[in-house]
Amino acid sequence: MSLADDTTEDHGDHGGHHLPAVEDWPRGFGEASWWPFVTAAGAAGIYLAAALFVLGRGTEPLVGPMVGPAAIIAGVVVFLVGLYGWLYHAFVVNFWEQGTDEHGAGTLRLAMILFLVSEVATFGAGFVYYFFIRAGEWSHEGLPHLLSSLVLVNTGILIVSSFTLHYAHVALRKNNRTRFLQLLGLTLLLGVVFIGGQVLEYYEFIVNENFTLAEGAFASAFYGLTGLHGLHVSMGAVLLGIVFVRGLKGQYSADRHTSVSTASMYWHFVDVVWVFLVVVLYVGATL
Structure with missing residues (x-):
């Protein structure tokens, strides 16, 4: 868009x-x-x-x-x-x-904002489902140790990527194209590492912990929300990759950067959603 x-x-x-x-x-x-x-x-x-x-x-x-x-x-x-x-x-x-x-x-920026509003509704539906199942009797039986060091490191990686993308945009607005490309490339790398970390987490849960969708309502909410978020991060990485290629071809400047601006809006959105997911799913499930 x-x-x-x-x-x-x-x-x-x-x-x-x-x-x-x-x-x-x-x-x-x-x-x-x-x-x-x-x-x-x-x-x-x-x-x-x-x-x-x-x-x-x-x-x-x-x-x-x-x-x-x-x-x-x-x-x-x-x-x-x-x-x-x-x-x-x-x-x-x-x-x-x-x-x-x-x-x-x-x-176009307004259109991105409206699209993100629809995304808030999508994730909101998932959270409503999770809060609904938490309203009944709750048991920790069968749940793996969710708040692991891998989750904390992955969260830190995604938060850092928001800062690197922000300062990449700042550098572009100052016409510092070299720094813009360096920070944008770093953001893209951090995003790919995050996706790899989530795949590793799924492997640990499913293979080593035998925590699958068949484990009940919480498992369906967990994999539904984290999987949906992983899909959004993957799409965000594709968008940033295209922006990076266009940046290498010299298509951005201090006056022309709508693509960077709107891609940044999307990336910051998925970062905020992940922080909320960690607080609600990972931390909240242990309380």
Whole structure:
């Protein structure tokens, strides 16, 4: 979405690319700023499909047994189409098109904020589920030691990555491109290390601790929330990777940095969500 901004060259034929996301859609909006909402609608459809799948099970199903699976496929398709349109138009098309003006950049930042609001609702639904199951009788039986040194180190890595990204953006606004690329590259590296740490944590829990989804309601909430967050960090790492490549090609300056700004908003959001996850899931489960 909001990362279409920053090149000043106009190569006219878009490098031979004539894909749907390049078009002005909906007509009159100038940028494909509705793609994030299509993505969010697809994600919401997946949650709805999961509910339909549950309603289609049991001895007296409320819907047909194939309604849920069909809705899941439809939700995934809408989600992927929206994600394609968003990322392609935001990150790729401007390799060949002139960037947005100041008004357009502000609109794109607003679109990112609205998208993050929908993300807050998505994570909020997961937390509501977790708080609901915590409202009943609670037992620590079967739970592994959640608050390990690995979790603490991983949390520190993600927090540090927020600072390195912030100061990378500051350096760019001061036209210090070398420092910008160094700090942005460090941020990307820290993000990849965090993802690796979460994979290692899952391995420890599932293989060594035998803590799987079959362990009950807490396990489903734990893997659902941490897995959803891991997916968001992975997507954030992809966005930062594209921004880094564009930075290497000299497409950012002190005056043109909407892509960096909006990618930073997304990355800081997933960092804050992780801190909240640690407090609620890891610390809260032991109390």
